[in-house]
Amino acid sequence: MAAETKKSGFSSKLGLIMATAGSAVGLGNIWKFPYIAGENGGGAFLIIYLACVILFGLPLMMTELFIGKQSGKSAFGAFRELRNNSRWQWLSWLCMITSFLIMGFYFVVTGWCFHYLVAAVGHVFKDLTTAQLTLHFDDFIANRPEVLGYSILAVIFTAAVLWFDVNKGIERLSKILMPLLLIMMFLMAGRVLMLDGSNTGMEFFFHADFSKLDTRTILSALGQCFFSLSIGMGALITYGAYMPKTQNIAATSLQVAVLDTLVAVLAGLIIFPAVFAFGFNPAEGPELVFVVLPAIFEKMSFAWFSSILFFSLLCVAAVTSTISLMEVAVAFISEATAKNKHPLDRRKSVLVVMAVVVVSMAACIYFPVVFKGFDTVSSCVLMPLNAFAMALFVGWFLPKADIRQGIVHSPIVAKELGKTEKWRHNLANVYIQIVRYIVPLAIIAIFLNGLGIW
């Protein structure tokens, strides 16, 4: 394991927490959360989302990290390693397919962020009205070759990180940029709350009107929770594999889940008051954040500087997520072909993944229905399905003693023995019951509910 920790380039436990947080915090929080919450009525969605993070997010994050840590393998080899047979190999395949679907549209939105960064540098949003900002977005999207160009740029950046194995650099960068992103978002939230009319947005986001819910809302919240926490496609298995045996999975998951949720809620706190203050529509859809943000910067001091800083941070947050997405597919392909006559090494696998991603990105750009389809199928079908299978895998097929050891073990100081150990033991037992019964049954119930059957 020591060798692997070194191989991954992560220098410390904190480094791994940062990398996991880097995977979790991204466009899911800042782009997707506000627009899905906006489409699903705001406050009621927020409450269901928070419930999903506690009930599903935390235990399933622990589950995936545990599978990785225990096996020391990526999504391709983990299930086989732990069961000593290949009966669960289909789950590895599903993880890889999910990663490709997500990459198809995620890179496109990362490309949008790159475009907005360039536009911020040119200060093209200065003095634009609400309608003009929407028009800017629509014009940009209509220029498909340009969108494709920006998206390819995002793919190249990500591939370069995997190609040169510069995780350590990324880790150092995230340690500085992630807190900076948080500070920036707090400042923006503060500014937006001072705008006239921001109260309506606060009301929309925090007042839970459950009469607005329809059957799909719970499934959307569940899917958004998985997407935002990077659960259910193997990314966390890969990072778990790099964890030292002494890392406490429960604590790591809690830290990352809290941070991720904080960023999502902050994004809502920025977007919704501004939406109402400027007269946008909260159910605008995927463009919501991109039309609202530039309007906010124009109200901030140092508008030009603020917008450049924010969009740079957004691009970095997006790329730390795409790295973990691409890593799943790259590790899968290089391990799957390792025993072939012509094995694909890491770099060749990067090239193969890039080629497939460019094709699926083009499909997303030229056919909006593909974009929407990849997004919905990955979040609302595949990720819950994979996570469901992973919960069953750990809950029913792995030895309980291993789970207790793996989930809550951390170096035990002599004086801590006794009470603390007992507490840990009980915590692990609660976790086991949750992944055995509660998570699988609740996911089935939400599926039936989403399909309108129940």
Ligand code: PHE
């Ligand atoms: N969690 C990332 C985000 O919120 C997206 C992601 C999903 C990354 C799945 C890796 C795996 O932006």
